[in-house]
Amino acid sequence: MNRKVVEAAGKRLSLSNLKKDLYPSYGFTKAQVLDYYRKIADFILPHLKDRALTLKRYPDGTEKDYFFEKRCPVHRPAWVKTAEVHHKEVRLTACLVNDLETLIWVENLASLELHVPLARAGSPKTPDSIVFDLDPGDKADILDCSKVAMILRDLLSQMKLASYLKTSGKKGLHVYVPLNRKEATFEETKKFSKAVAEVLQRNYPELVTAKMTKEERTKRVFINWSQNDPSKTMICVYSLRAGEKPVVSFPLEWEELEMLAKKGDPKKFRILHSEAVSRLEKKGDLFRELLTKKQKLPLGSSDTLR
């Protein structure tokens, strides 16, 4: 059996099916997945910390069935930290990935993708950031998303808001605005992101839609503002995505986006596991400020938005 018992921070973990190929058409085994997450653990852990994890498990690899798990599996080791959270009126126990051993345990469950909410479990009503999930519709691509992302950056910076960008690891881009003040509620951030999406739609009707319907999205980029919701999760920065290849949801500097947009090759936006590791070693966590930068939602205080 390809089973192995390892020790991390004095905790014993039994790893299983290490030779199983989880990305069969590319060739990337569970051992390699575990190795990836071990190498980038220091960078991803601050972004997972204290957030109710949604596992997206691919027990038989990315070409077979997957399932979401919001509940922390009951067979978890005693040292896995959990939090009681509410998901749409239902109370459930969720995993908190606060340390390396939990990260390894979660990956041993073949949860290739790690999805987390915008708020921490201890303060579920106030998100730490606003997200603009840029999702290209049919006949649109990540280059169209880049255009929207840059307009969005300019618009936000007009309002004195810094924004940070990452690839979704699939077809889209995610623009984040850190808040970190435990002040604005989801209700307020959603209202704000919706208003922003609608203003962009009004000004760039050929390029942007704020509506979910499929027809509206054709040839356009859908700004999914509804992700600013306590029940929603986003793919965590540095998480692998389940696809043909082990692509990572990875931060891009705005200058790099401009360059990539000029080059005009959607494939160049794809950052594979190995490149993710070497970039992190070179430049560190480009999303660091997402966790620390304090910014105020414009007109978001209770006196104007209520």
Place this chain on the structure above:
Amino acid sequence: MALQEIWNGTISFSLVAIPVKLVRAVEAGRVSFRKLHSKDYSPLARKMYCPKEETIVPADEIVRGYEIAPDKYIVITDKELESVSPERSRTIEIIEFIDIKDVDPVYYDHPYYLVPSKGGEKAYRLLVEVLDRTHKAGLAKFVLREREYLVAVKSTDGALALITLHYSGEILPDEDLVPKEEKAESEEKSRMKKIIKKMTADFHPDKYADERRKKITKLLEKKAKKQGTVEAPEIEEEVEEGVVDLVAVLEESMRKVKEHK
């Protein structure tokens, strides 16, 4: 039309494993209505009301109680309930095959279709064909929406159907329903047989339709054409003031962005 997937996993027995998705097989035909406030057509919400305190009770003050005698309850927490809830099934593990004709329809609870997932098409077709030819159905235990069901997997019209079955404990006894026997005379018997034979037809369910539903739909169409619809008031109107300001700020910023280009 792609039906919404309710569950996905595999059917398995012996060495067979077929990846499948579970989809709905029926859709309730009922026309449903929202309850509205007659004076302004606001949709109404259900709230939990405490008659003793004459107040609406918030969700975090509500617990579950199992009534054992009038006004006597055992309180069960979400956690306790969760601890006895079965884990979600990854597979439909067929325990045995039975003759589908042996299953009285009284046991049928709710039908679903199973459709093959990628890579399962061939094995799926094979199972459909063999079940069809042998009139057999596979029995399995299966967890759906936190409940464990006994299910029958059978073939239907070239596809697999999954039917959740009632447990035998749920079937009410029919013993006392039927009057004690009084031998029927053979003459009466043959007369009834004749009548039934005369009225026998092939089963064409499309001959029948829910007449009330048809009438309601027609009524709705007529009213929509004649009187149009009524609209619920915007609830958020009051709060929108801030958003109006926000939109103005955004539009102004947008204008500046465009100028800089």
